[in-house]
Amino acid sequence: MIDLQWLIGGEAGYGIMTTGLMMSKIFTRLGLHVFDYVEYPSLIRGGHNAYYVRASDEEVTSQKKTVDILVALNADTIKLHVDELSPNAAVIFDPSVLKLTVEQFPVSVRLFPVPLLELTKKVGADRLMINTVSVGASLALFHKQFDVLQKIMQDTFGKKGDDVVALNNNTSKAGYDYVVENFGPGLLADIPIGSQTRLLIGGAEAIAFGAIRAGLKFAAMYPMTPINTIMTTLVAHALKYNIVVKEPEDEIAGINMALGASFAGARSMVATSGGGFSLMVEGLGLAAQTETPIVVVLGMRPGPATGMPTWSDQGDLRFALHAAQGDFPRIILAPGDMLDAFEGTMTALNLAEKYQLPVIVLVDKHINESHATVESEKLKVISDTFVVERGKILTDQEALAETDYKRYALVEDGISPRSLPGQQGGIGLSGSDEHDEKGLYNEEADMRIKMMDKRYAKLAKAIANNEFPAPRLIGDPDAALTIVAFGSTKFAILDAMRQLKKENISVNFLQVSFLEPFPSQAFTEMIGKTKKTLIVEANKTGQFEGLIRERTGITFEHHLRKYDGRPFYPEEIIEKVKALQV
Amino acid sequence: MPTTLQDLQIDYDKPNWCPGCGDFGIWVSLKNAIVQLDLKPWEVVLVSGIGCSSKLPYWVKTYGFNGLHGRPMPVAEGIRLANNGLTVIVIGGDGDQFAEGGNHWLHAARRNVNLTLLIHDNQVYGLTTGQFSPTTNIGEKNKATPVPVVEAPVNAMQLALSAGATFVARGYSGDNKQETELLVEAIKHKGFSIIDTMQPCVTFNHHNTFAWFYERVYKLEEHGHDMTNKMQAFERAEEWPLRRPLNEGEKEKVATGIFFKEDRPTWEDGTPQIAQTPLVKQSLENIHVNPLLDELM
Numbered sequence: 086m087i088d089l090q091w092l093i094g095g096e097a098g099y100g101i102m103t104t105g106l107m108m109s110k111i112f113t114r115l116g117l118h119v120f121d122y123v124e125y126p127s128l129i130r131g132g133h134n135a136y137y138v139r140a141s142d143e144e145v146t147s148q149k150k151t152v153d154i155l156v157a158l159n160a161d162t163i164k165l166h167v168d169e170l171s172p173n174a175a176v177i178f179d180p181s182v183l184k185l186t187v188e189q190f191p192v193s194v195r196l197f198p199v200p201l202l203e204l205t206k207k208v209g210a211d212r213l214m215i216n217t218v219s220v221g222a223s224l225a226l227f228h229k230q231f232d233v234l235q236k237i238m239q240d241t242f243g244k245k246g247d248d249v250v251a252l253n254n255n256t257s258k259a260g261y262d263y264v265v266e267n268f269g270p271g272l273l274a275d276i277p278i279g280s281q282t283r284l285l286i287g288g289a290e291a292i293a294f295g296a297i298r299a300g301l302k303f304a305a306m307y308p309m310t311p312i313n314t315i316m317t318t319l320v321a322h323a324l325k326y327n328i329v330v331k332e333p334e335d336e337i338a339g340i341n342m343a344l345g346a347s348f349a350g351a352r353s354m355v356a357t358s359g360g361g362f363s364l365m366v367e368g369l370g371l372a373a374q375t376e377t378p379i380v381v382v383l384g385m386r387p388g389p390a391t392g393m394p395t396w397s398d399q400g401d402l403r404f405a406l407h408a409a410q411g412d413f414p415r416i417i418l419a420p421g422d423m424l425d426a427f428e429g430t431m432t433a434l435n436l437a438e439k440y441q442l443p444v445i446v447l448v449d450k451h452i453n454e455s456h457a458t459v460e461s462e463k464l465k466v467i468s469d470t471f472v473v474e475r476g477k478i479l480t481d482q483e484a485l486a487e488t489d490y491k492r493y494a495l496v497e498d499g500i501s502p503r504s505l506p507g508q509q510g511g512i513g514l515s516g517s518d519e520h521d522e523k524g525l526y527n528e529e530a531d532m533r534i535k536m537m538d539k540r541y542a543k544l545a546k547a548i549a550n551n552e553f554p555a556p557r558l559i560g561d562p563d564a565a566l567t568i569v570a571f572g573s574t575k576f577a578i579l580d581a582m583r584q585l586k587k588e589n590i591s592v593n594f595l596q597v598s599f600l601e602p603f604p605s606q607a608f609t610e611m612i613g614k615t616k617k618t619l620i621v622e623a624n625k626t627g628q629f630e631g632l633i634r635e636r637t638g639i640t641f642e643h644h645l646r647k648y649d650g651r652p653f654y655p656e657e658i659i660e661k662v663k664a665l666q667v
Numbered sequence: 668m669p670t671t672l673q674d675l676q677i678d679y680d681k682p683n684w685c686p687g688c689g690d691f692g693i694w695v696s697l698k699n700a701i702v703q704l705d706l707k708p709w710e711v712v713l714v715s716g717i718g719c720s721s722k723l724p725y726w727v728k729t730y731g732f733n734g735l736h737g738r739p740m741p742v743a744e745g746i747r748l749a750n751n752g753l754t755v756i757v758i759g760g761d762g763d764q765f766a767e768g769g770n771h772w773l774h775a776a777r778r779n780v781n782l783t784l785l786i787h788d789n790q791v792y793g794l795t796t797g798q799f800s801p802t803t804n805i806g807e808k809n810k811a812t813p814v815p816v817v818e819a820p821v822n823a824m825q826l827a828l829s830a831g832a833t834f835v836a837r838g839y840s841g842d843n844k845q846e847t848e849l850l851v852e853a854i855k856h857k858g859f860s861i862i863d864t865m866q867p868c869v870t871f872n873h874h875n876t877f878a879w880f881y882e883r884v885y886k887l888e889e890h891g892h893d894m895t896n897k898m899q900a901f902e903r904a905e906e907w908p909l910r911r912p913l914n915e916g917e918k919e920k921v922a923t924g925i926f927f928k929e930d931r932p933t934w935e936d937g938t939p940q941i942a943q944t945p946l947v948k949q950s951l952e953n954i955h956v957n958p959l960l961d962e963l964m
């Protein structure tokens with residue numbers, strides 16, 4: 086069995102991110118399962134960057150704690166990661182930069198001194214390309230042909246011209262050849278090229294592609310980790326798919342622009358993290374009050390204030406649930422992996438328009454900035470079977486036939502047909518004040534109650550329409566232990582379950598994908614069938630646990646929480662499960 | 668059929684501004700301008716914030732969006748990008764547009780988004796019952812400050828000029844004819860237009876009254892102002908509001924009319940996604956991402 090974790094560490098600004106992604110791509114092309122994870126500080130130069138790529142011939146969905154191949158571009162990397170090395174780990178380094186001996190490591194390691202700097206010079210590349218040499222050198226340790234990398238270079242740099250392709254190719258080949266000539270090929274493993282059915286996708290990409298597929302027409306996004314890649318991915322395809330993506334002056338403007346576009350009839354979305362969401366809060370309420378559809382992608386990172394900008398957390402759950410004054414219906418969905426993110430974003434865009442309310446897609450840095458292999462067919466099936474549903478929007482004909490159009494008509498299901506500006510006959514006013522059916526400000530007690538109830542009727546209608554699937558039970562239904570979680574903790578949980586299964590410890594996973602409206606009935610029924618439960622979440626105060634108690638009365642005997650900004654590792658979950666002696 | 672004033676009339680409510688409020692004049696002028704331009708009422712969107720002034724869209728039979736205090740501008744920008752076939756007019760008070768939402772229109776100006784910003788400038792917060800605003804005169808006594816106002820007022824014309832607005836004007840709600848003309852020109856202008864309209868608040872501003880303005884306003888076009896000359900516009904704008912207390916015997920001069928006008932490509936021009944078809948008219952069917960997914964293999 087192959088289960089390798091490769092790690093490159095070095096100073097920010099040395100192309101660590103590109104190199105890591107390239108390594109993920111190599112493993113993907115070899116037909117392996119891949120998960121990658123990156124740690125970096127909020128600095129452009131100087132801080133320490135670490136990119137982990139895990140690859141296996143069995144399914145893996147998470148990073149793990151041990152490193153099998155370490156590329157150390159500087160001394161810090163050794164210092165910071167020496168304890169992660171597995172026995173017999175390979176260490177690639179430049180002997181002109183680092184003096185390393187096997188004695189200085191706590192485990193037996195194999196050292197691969199590769200003159201990275203000298204090799205870049207030899208092929209006429211900039212010294213910043215030492216990372217590219219190291220990719221070639223790494224490849225030689227587990228694969229006996231260079232072709233796979235050559236193809237990747239062509240695909241990655243083809244658009245930049247033949248010169249760039251050739252330079253990258255030669256640079257990585259220099260590393261590959263050096264290792265083969267001096268140490269021999271495939272010393273660590275001999276991974277053949279398997280048949281490839283999976284693609285490599287990042288969470289942010291999955292969200293952006295989902296949005297594109299679902300007919301997103303307008304997005305306003307102010308840059309903020311961890312949503313920047315959503316923005317840049319949308320921008321990369323904006324002209325081809327005719328999507329207007331604008332960078333507003335701040336997040337207040339962002340959500341208000343998106344609401345304007347949505348009010349005019351364009352599918353709209355914003356994305357931000359906690360700080361930007363703080364600025365959007367009043368706008369979220371405006372969406373609810375004017376019944377203007379909007380999707381907000383909220384990428385969590387550790388707060389409060391600037392907190393730890395480039396790390397991960399699930400501490401904004403309560404914030405998403407309660408943001409903005411007053412009672413109003415909202416939908417919150419929480420994808421747990423790339424597939425969920427792709428599908429969830431499409432669902433969110435439909436729900437926002439069908440029920441004319443704000444929908445929050447709650448994700449975090451760990452899902453947004455990690456990449457994983459996903460069966461290409463699975464994504465395509467989701468895409469191919471998706472149907473755009475826009476809800477009640479009047480056609481020009483229908484609007485014209487209106488004699489006394491009421492934007493907030495008190496209809497039974499609460500969903501009043503929307504007219505769009507430009508439509509004759511549909512003239513109406515959308516107001517942030519409480520209003521009557523026509524949208525005119527109105528503070529009568531009776532009307533207030535009717536309008537409040539109308540807004541909530543939409544949510545009841547969505548529930549009646551079965552828009553919110555029950556929590557998903559993954560694994561053996563009779564397992565001795567059920568893990569309950571939402572969001573990106575799914576990665577490590579599934580990984581832990583697979584490993585536990587090998588040790589005959591049977592655990593299943595109850596994944597809650599819709600947090601609001603909370604699926605209280607289904608959840609209660611499903612919990613009723615479990616034997617022992619463990620709730621896992623990445624925040625200090627147990628916000629998810631509290632939410633479940635609030636909505637169902639269910640309490641948990643065991644919980645595992647983490648709030649250091651790092652994602653869960655499967656090892657941590659395994660340890661906890663074992664300690665529970667199930 | 669050409670649009671008439673009757674077409675803009677709503678039958679289920681009427682303005683509830685204080686009798687004599689300057690907002691009435693702006694309301695009348697705006698309807699006049701829509702009629703003169705023969706805009707179809709359903710192709711006009713009035714977007715407002717919160718304040719006495721921001722209630723205006725309730726009383727004109729066009730599409731309307733009454734948003735948050737200070738935030739109508741981004742809503743309007745979103746509407747323009749989604750459907751550039753619409754005439755979009757932003758309405759807000761001096762608090763709405765110079766305090767809470769000051770940031771937004773500076774950016775709208777530099778983007779040169781094709782819409783009109785109509786500010787009802789009564790130099791006071793009307794709806795919240797009379798606190799000072801960013802355009803209140805120095806030395807004004809007010810319930811929101813224990814000592815007379817010390818902050819220099821915002822110079823809206825100079826701010827707009829330096830932000831890159833391509834149509835910069837000051838109006839006065841005591842002169843409906845001029846206000847209508849300004850609105851007609853501003854709406855016709857292809858790009859960002861701002862009309863800061865001096866609007867007496869008869870209830871909370873007992874200083875800047877109709878009589879006060881009547882004695883001080885003059886028309887730029889009658890004084891040989893060259894509206895293509897930005898430096899000249901800057902100098903004229905320097906006349907008022909004053910950033911110092913008034914000298915003994917001094918009387919302010921309040922210029923009205925178009926300070927500056929120029930042509931520059933609009934935000935919409937720079938958005939090729941809407942060059943052929945507005946976003947709202949684009950089909951959401953048959954969108955395929957499989958080719959994008961294949962690139963990830």
Ligand SMILES: Cc1ncc(C[n+]2csc(CCOP(=O)(O)OP(=O)(O)O)c2C)c(N)n1
Nearest residue numbers: 717718719720736760761762763792793794
């Ligand atoms: C976020 C927020 N802060 C404060 C208010 C309260 N508020 C309503 S209107 C207003 C000021 C109104 O002044 P202005 O914009 O000049 O309009 P006017 O009433 O004078 O026409 C304020 C402070 C609010 N609605 N929202």
Ligand code: SF4
Nearest residue numbers: 685688719793868869
């Ligand atoms: S308070 Fe002032 S601005 Fe408001 S309606 Fe009355 S007069 Fe007009």
Ligand SMILES: [Mg+2]
Nearest residue numbers: 760761791792
């Ligand atoms: Mg005011």
